[in-house]
Amino acid sequence: MRIVKEAEERKNEILDVAGKLFGEKGYDATSTNDILKKIGIARGTLYYHFKSKEDILDALIERMTDSLMAKAREIAGKKDVPVLQRLTLMMVALNVDNNLGHEIMEQVHKPQNALMHQKMQDRLLAGVTPIVTSLIEEGIAQGICQTDYPAEVVEMTLLYSNTVFDDLAGYSGDARQRKVVAFVYNLERLLRMERDSLREVILPIFG
Amino acid sequence: MRIVKEAEERKNEILDVAGKLFGEKGYDATSTNDILKKIGIARGTLYYHFKSKEDILDALIERMTDSLMAKAREIAGKKDVPVLQRLTLMMVALNVDNNLGHEIMEQVHKPQNALMHQKMQDRLLAGVTPIVTSLIEEGIAQGICQTDYPAEVVEMTLLYSNTVFDDLAGYSGDARQRKVVAFVYNLERLLRMERDSLREVILPIFG
């Protein structure tokens, strides 16, 4: 007996399985056959819902980044919470959801998954940068920090943390700690903040 | 009549053609058939010299980065030239050879070539960072700049310029100019240098 489902439901079912497999074996190493066999659908069904394998990846990334950005926007919008605290919340959200929450991230930084990593980075940078930038601009208005180029500072910072902290697991405990401390140190300089003023805000995030 | 060549010569011949094709069509879109037909060798010959398509890519990247790093080391080693001037030469070398010289770079930043981009970035960052860091440390010793984390500053800076300036062509003239100015501004802050002290050094590089 052939099982029929609403298009939206099937699509999500495909994305769920694809996401899991991409996370386990990488995008390139996962074949469309792997996906459709695991779900129990035919080849034609998969291509009825998505026009190509890359289309699946794009939809998957969109689904992930959309929910992440919604959360980021929500945090940034809490005007009653102090700026620095919102910044902390933001970094927690980005790090947990981005690097740990989904197991996809465990494999995403190895060269094999370059395409996936690249696409996520592009989308996240484009989407999150303006949100975080607005936060920084609030901070500037309140005299907490200062820079002539908030957007570029944010861009540089996000890019760096997204690349380096991705495979931070590869470092030993000490080297890891040093990286994080250096990151805080540099960020303080970029934003012309007092030495160690961000230390207590950011350090706890990375343990 | 079958043509026989020294292994090293054939290898380089293969890398030459592969590099050209990867640059024109991207890594994924180039098949091993494209390569071997263009050279005029059989399938078996290609796989006699390289164990896989990815192996070709790796060898190609190694050949490129090796020559680039040799040049970087040479520049850094000219102890009679002032540090700032050496820094300029270094950036020129990295930018020209990396982004313009080889036409490979023209296509390298589009998502299709993510694997190529990723591998080059990994290798370049790992290789060039210590060289540039030593340069910065010289500058610190001479009192030209100051930071507690020179390696991380360099890492952050190289990563950023390698990612953002890659597809700088996508921006209009004004936005491009702004990016570069912001980059200099941020670098001065990271290295605790006087405002605009790097301006004349770096700006000319990007026109």
Add this chain to the structure above:
DNA sequence: TGTAACCGACAGGTTGTCGGTCATAGAATG
């Protein structure tokens, strides 16, 4: 009953393997 969702065979392409062939440097021989 019309159509959205589904099926699976198939075409055309890809990578990597493998048993076998040929060219040639250098050893052996006259």
Add this chain to the structure above:
DNA sequence: CATTCTATGACCGACAACCTGTCGGTTACA
């Protein structure tokens, strides 16, 4: 010194085993 022999490094191309995307036909259900 000239010639023949031979071991092996370089080369060949058919082939297996995959892969993605298409398409005409089928089925469930609103």
